[in-house]
Amino acid sequence: MSSCNSFEIAEKKRIALAKLQAKKSQLLASASAGKSALTPTSAQQQVPNGKPKPNQPQAKSPLNFYRSPPAAQEKISRTASTSGDNKSSAFLNALKAIKQTSARELSRGAAHPYHRPNGENGRNKPTLSLAPEKEKPMAMLLGNSITCNLFMVSTHRFAAQTSGYHEKLIAVFKNMPTRSYESQNRIWSFDLSDYQSLHTHAADLKPHVHMVGIPKKVQDLCRQPPTVTERSVLASIEPKLADKLLPFQQDGVCFSIAQKGRIMICDEMGLGKTYQALAVADYFKDDWPLLICTTASTRDSWAKHIVELLPKVPIHYIQVLNNNQQYLGESQVLITSYNMMERHEDKLLQRRYGFIIFDESHTLKNSKAKCTVTAKRLTDQAKRVVLLSGTPALSRPLELFTQLQLVDGKFMSFMEFTTRYCDGKQSTFGWDANGQSNLEELKVILTLKYMLRRTKNEVLPQLAEKNRETVVLDPALVWTNDETKDTLDAFNKELKTCKGRAMEEILLRFYARTAEVKAKAVCAYLKTLVKEQKKFIIFAHHRVMMDAISDCLCALKVQYIRIDGQTRSDLRSDFVDTFQKKKSCKVALLSLKACNSGITLTAAEIIVFAELDWNPSTLAQAESRAHRIGQTKNVICRYLMAHNTADDIIWNMLKNKQEVLSKVGIFAENLQKATHTAAPTSSHKIEEFFSPAKPAPSHPEKGGIRQYLSPAPAKAPSELNNNTEKAKESNAESDIAAFLNDDDDEAFMDLDI
Numbered sequence: 232m233s234s235c236n237s238f239e240i241a242e243k244k245r246i247a248l249a250k251l252q253a254k255k256s257q258l259l260a261s262a263s264a265g266k267s268a269l270t271p272t273s274a275q276q277q278v279p280n281g282k283p284k285p286n287q288p289q290a291k292s293p294l295n296f297y298r299s300p301p302a303a304q305e306k307i308s309r310t311a312s313t314s315g316d317n318k319s320s321a322f323l324n325a326l327k328a329i330k331q332t333s334a335r336e337l338s339r340g341a342a343h344p345y346h347r348p349n350g351e352n353g354r355n356k357p358t359l360s361l362a363p364e365k366e367k368p369m370a371m372l373l374g375n376s377i378t379c380n381l382f383m384v385s386t387h388r389f390a391a392q393t394s395g396y397h398e399k400l401i402a403v404f405k406n407m408p409t410r411s412y413e414s415q416n417r418i419w420s421f422d423l424s425d426y427q428s429l430h431t432h433a434a435d436l437k438p439h440v441h442m443v444g445i446p447k448k449v450q451d452l453c454r455q456p457p458t459v460t461e462r463s464v465l466a467s468i469e470p471k472l473a474d475k476l477l478p479f480q481q482d483g484v485c486f487s488i489a490q491k492g493r494i495m496i497c498d499e500m501g502l503g504k505t506y507q508a509l510a511v512a513d514y515f516k517d518d519w520p521l522l523i524c525t526t527a528s529t530r531d532s533w534a535k536h537i538v539e540l541l542p543k544v545p546i547h548y549i550q551v552l553n554n555n556q557q558y559l560g561e562s563q564v565l566i567t568s569y570n571m572m573e574r575h576e577d578k579l580l581q582r583r584y585g586f587i588i589f590d591e592s593h594t595l596k597n598s599k600a601k602c603t604v605t606a607k608r609l610t611d612q613a614k615r616v617v618l619l620s621g622t623p624a625l626s627r628p629l630e631l632f633t634q635l636q637l638v639d640g641k642f643m644s645f646m647e648f649t650t651r652y653c654d655g656k657q658s659t660f661g662w663d664a665n666g667q668s669n670l671e672e673l674k675v676i677l678t679l680k681y682m683l684r685r686t687k688n689e690v691l692p693q694l695a696e697k698n699r700e701t702v703v704l705d706p707a708l709v710w711t712n713d714e715t716k717d718t719l720d721a722f723n724k725e726l727k728t729c730k731g732r733a734m735e736e737i738l739l740r741f742y743a744r745t746a747e748v749k750a751k752a753v754c755a756y757l758k759t760l761v762k763e764q765k766k767f768i769i770f771a772h773h774r775v776m777m778d779a780i781s782d783c784l785c786a787l788k789v790q791y792i793r794i795d796g797q798t799r800s801d802l803r804s805d806f807v808d809t810f811q812k813k814k815s816c817k818v819a820l821l822s823l824k825a826c827n828s829g830i831t832l833t834a835a836e837i838i839v840f841a842e843l844d845w846n847p848s849t850l851a852q853a854e855s856r857a858h859r860i861g862q863t864k865n866v867i868c869r870y871l872m873a874h875n876t877a878d879d880i881i882w883n884m885l886k887n888k889q890e891v892l893s894k895v896g897i898f899a900e901n902l903q904k905a906t907h908t909a910a911p912t913s914s915h916k917i918e919e920f921f922s923p924a925k926p927a928p929s930h931p932e933k934g935g936i937r938q939y940l941s942p943a944p945a946k947a948p949s950e951l952n953n954n955t956e957k958a959k960e961s962n963a964e965s966d967i968a969a970f971l972n973d974d975d976d977e978a979f980m981d982l983d984i
């Protein structure tokens with residue numbers, strides 16, 4: 232059973248007080264209205280023609296105070312009419328009805344305890360609330376009661392946000408020497424030196440002013456003098472690496488050393504986090520052995536970087552953990568995947584690693600996942616812990632919690648963190664921490680001590696430009712027949728009416744179906760694109776789309792590499808090298824899930840997204856495969872979209888999520904900032920099948936797109952691909968299953984369509 236924190240206790244007190252007030256009002260009203268006020272006719276408002284208007288709000292009736300639903304009101308009225316002017320029995324019945332309707336919702340702790348003064352939405356819902364902006368109705372009950380939320384806006388200033396106007400509180404604000412008022416957002420702010428005084432004076436205004444203060448830990452953190460580390464520390468780092476560090480990377484290394492090697496380096500993708508992490512590790516080499524946990528596909532690339540950048544580390548000191556049978560020797564550097572780390576937990580704990588690097592640390596965002604638990608045990612032993620991720624949270628602030636715990640286990644408990652930053656509240660399903668609150672303050676704390684985050688714009692303005700375009704695919708190639716149109720219309724319709732899990736499932740199916748119907752149009756678009764003779768990456772998610780593109784490229788005799796979930800990890804870097812170095816290799820066909828991180832493909836100038844992803848961070852990671860250090864040409868990212876498909880819905884979801892992440896300062900992109908174009912419609916003339924004159928078969932996807940492309944060699948010599956066992960059938964069902972298994976699907980809980 233979870234215990235209440237002080238804030239929740241205060242809330243409960245307030246709600247109890249409000250309930251008491253409500254009871255009093257009812258008693259008074261019952262007394263004054265007497266029998267007649269509770270008869271069925273008078274409980275309904277009379278309209279001029281004399282007809283009663285059922286279910287009409289009755290502003291002054293005590294029974295309306297909690298806005299019982301009509302059925303409950305009816306019950307109250309009936310009971311009241313039979314019990315005559317018995318005040319206490321009317322009151323008891325009223326209470327009963329209130330309980331029937333409100334207890335369930337109160338226990339959910341979802342929204343408003345009292346009737347909203349002007350609110351149209353959910354005005355019949357008596358509920359609980361924790362968020363300050365939901366407190367307005369309280370003023371109705373307690374005269375002039377308001378909530379005042381205090382939060383840090385910078386390392387030395389805090390702001391006060393009130394749920395309403397309170398004269399005496401404003402007088403307190405005006406008395407503070409460091410006050411400042413921002414009229415546009417109606418927010419007062421003060422220097423931290425005024426905090427105690429403001430809090431004490433405002434506390435005198437209880438119960439009319441309910442203060443939500445800043446946690447002491449946060450205040451202490453902000454009051455600490457900043458730790459500055461001189462650049463001279465760089466002299467202790469291996470010169471081969473130190474000399475290569477760019478100025479902003481040097482700053483990053485100094486900051487990480489100042490934080491005693493416990494830090495999240497979350498620079499945007501492609502800014503050289505590997506270099507910085509190795510420099511910090513080298514500085515603290517007395518604390519080795521060093522453990523590096525990364526994705527399975529980037530283990531070898533880490534080994535290469537160590538050999539190149541830290542030549543003093545003998546090669547036999549470096550071990551890459553590839554399988555279960557491998558003996559864990561006395562190596563000074565062990566590189567493992569998260570999966571292997573989990574399996575070898577006992578052995579790793581025995582070895583006691585003093586320095587740990589977690590690459591792509593958002594992998595550890597789920598506190599219940601086995602690998603996160605293992606990671607926590609390992610970090611509890613380690614003196615230094617460096618987390619690396621360009622996208623530390625993919626959807627919401629909660630995802631930062633476990634990573635912060637790895638860096639500093641003492642900072643905040645789960646309840647403290649989620650109450651403060653995730654709008655944590657009790658729901659029917661337990662503690663709900665999927666929201667967001669006080670994001671400005673969270674950003675302040677992260678920047679102050681825990682997280683290093685720089686964007687490419689800030690530190691590498693000379694980096695080649697990146698532009699984004701959305702390309703609307705030729706509708707004639709998407710809406711090829713009535714059956715397709717009907718299915719997609721049905722999905723759209725159903726999505727409007729369902730909720731929760733049901734909606735998630737439908738959206739997943741819609742997503743899979745969208746891949747099938749888009750495939751032809753995507754291939755037609757590619758045919759025009761390859762004529763540009765520029766190297767490009769194309770990302771897709773579903774196998775049906777990946778296969779369609781493969782077949783299209785084969786048919787067009789274009790040399791390409793394909794990397795997806797089935798590509799052997801030891802071959803991935805060879806494919807990457809081929810794309811990077813071989814002029815004739817024009818296209819990299821990549822799976823969005825398997826290849827959005829950990830590889831560098833700067834030879835590409837165009838990145839095409841044949842499909843979308845739910846997480847803006849996944850797309851931003853994918854864009855950064857080509858837009859990173861080493862890119863000399865401007866990069867264009869093209870999102871291929873089809874109207875009235877799942878694309879429309881996902882595109883909107885992306886917008887909401889990126890807004891939240893950017894408030895915490897961990898997402899700098901605006902995916903919607905794109906120019907809009909349409910795919911050339913003439914493209915459908917390129918293949919006979921695509922001609923509108925020729926009717927399409929009712930299930931064109933079943934046989935795969937390849938049958939409609941001519942010429943279509945069984946296996947084109949240009950294909951540089953190891954997927955011998957690649958399934959050629961459309962396998963949307965298994966794709967959905969894989970998708971559901973992914974952690975990111977928690978994101979569906981946030982669907983807002």
Ligand SMILES: Nc1ncnc2c1ncn2[C@@H]1O[C@H](COP(=O)(O)OP(=O)(O)OP(=O)(O)O)[C@@H](O)[C@H]1O
Nearest residue numbers: 475476477500501502503504505506621829831860
């Ligand atoms: N100081 C440097 N000098 C030369 N090359 C560098 C330097 N820093 C980074 N690079 C190169 O830039 C590319 C990106 O570096 P790195 O992979 O470390 O970035 P990252 O921030 O870890 O990216 P991601 O988040 O995508 O994994 C690599 O090819 C790397 O070799």
